[in-house]
Amino acid sequence: MPQGKPETVPNDGLTTRQRRNRPLLAVHTGEMKGKSTAAFGMALRAWNQGWSIGVFQFVKSAKWRVGEEAAFRALGKLHEETGQGGPVEWHKMGEGWSWARKSGSEEDHAANAREGWAEIKRRLAAETHDFYVLDEFSYLLKWGWLEVDDVVSALSGRPGHQHVVITGRYAPPELIDAADLVTEMTKVKHPMDAGQKGQRGIEW
Numbered sequence: 792m793p794q795g796k797p798e799t800v801p802n803d804g805l806t807t808r809q810r811r812n813r814p815l816l817a818v819h820t821g822e823m824k825g826k827s828t829a830a831f832g833m834a835l836r837a838w839n840q841g842w843s844i845g846v847f848q849f850v851k852s853a854k855w856r857v858g859e860e861a862a863f864r865a866l867g868k869l870h871e872e873t874g875q876g877g878p879v880e881w882h883k884m885g886e887g888w889s890w891a892r893k894s895g896s897e898e899d900h901a902a903n904a905r906e907g908w909a910e911i912k913r914r915l916a917a918e919t920h921d922f923y924v925l926d927e928f929s930y931l932l933k934w935g936w937l938e939v940d941d942v943v944s945a946l947s948g949r950p951g952h953q954h955v956v957i958t959g960r961y962a963p964p965e966l967i968d969a970a971d972l973v974t975e976m977t978k979v980k981h982p983m984d985a986g987q988k989g990q991r992g993i994e995w
Contacts, residue, residue, distance in 0.1 A: 848927065
């Protein structure tokens with residue numbers, strides 16, 4: 792894509808503007824770090840456009856306060872106070888989904904993940920958000936907690952103008968085939984190779 796121009800133009804009946812602005816399904820997969828980081832970079836751009844942002848984290852511990860969460864919560868508050876940017880919602884499976892807390896019961900992670908996905912499908916059908924980050928979502932497909940066909944069908948058939956970015960290793964072929972944008976993070980070099988652990992401001 793030299794200078795941001797496509798090398799071929801499909802005969803799909805769309806105008807250049809329509810093709811340029813169609814909603815995207817993006818997948819960030821691979822073994823190297825940076826998948827979520829890239830997704831949240833896209834979400835920052837979306838927030839700046841005034842879009843509604845919905846973040847759903849499926850694997851990271853509720854006790855792990857990642858820097859992106861603090862930043863996006865602050866951006867959501869800024870929107871509420873000034874109207875700048877767009878609204879932000881942030882949900883984490885590890886602390887129980889805000890719409891369905893089950894106090895006093897043993898958490899069943901697979902059932903909790905299915906609850907989260909069911910809520911995302913409801914939001915997609917209602918066109919609740921403009922930009923969704925489904926963080927570490929591919930693991931749920933890898934572990935068999937969700938049906939791949941159901942996920943691909945819901946994402947491919949989502950109405951309106953809703954962008955979705957999915958992160959995590961082991962993205963299944965069906966999801967990759969359905970996606971418009973797929974990036975695989977491949978390790979060339981990592982500080983851990985030299986015995987260095989993750990550090991504040993870089994990993995979280």
